Amino acid sequence: MVTGEKNIDYGYYQYRERRKNDPEEEVQRKWHNQKNDTLGLFEHVKWGGDIFVTSDKGILNKRDKLASIVPGKIFTPQETLEELSKMELPLLQKPPWHFRLEVQHCEICRIRQQMVS
Secondary structure, three states: OEOOOOEOOOOHHHHHHHOOOOOHHHHHHHHHHHHHHHHHHHHHHHHOOOEEEOOOHHHHOOHHHHOOOOOOEEEOHHHHHHHHHOOOOOOOOOOOOOOOEEEOOOOHHHHHHHHHO
């Protein structure tokens, strides 16, 4: 499967086998992170989300390349809050588009708390 960095084995044990000399915790962390990134983007594309929220630098650094295959925008949690703050709520009428968010890392609540404090 192709992720933000490079190709990664779909199955963990194949990935682990190729990295026998690396520490187990590091191999698990990296494999799970890249697999979750891929699955998150897949779901975003499948459902046609308007904003994909992530703090993953591998994905954020490739926004321009991903724009041709990923619908909507790829934002950091901070950029998402800035975009949402531009909207007037409550909306007097439904917008012509259905606004959906696919949140990869749940950091929006933490950032919002920092902004309020």
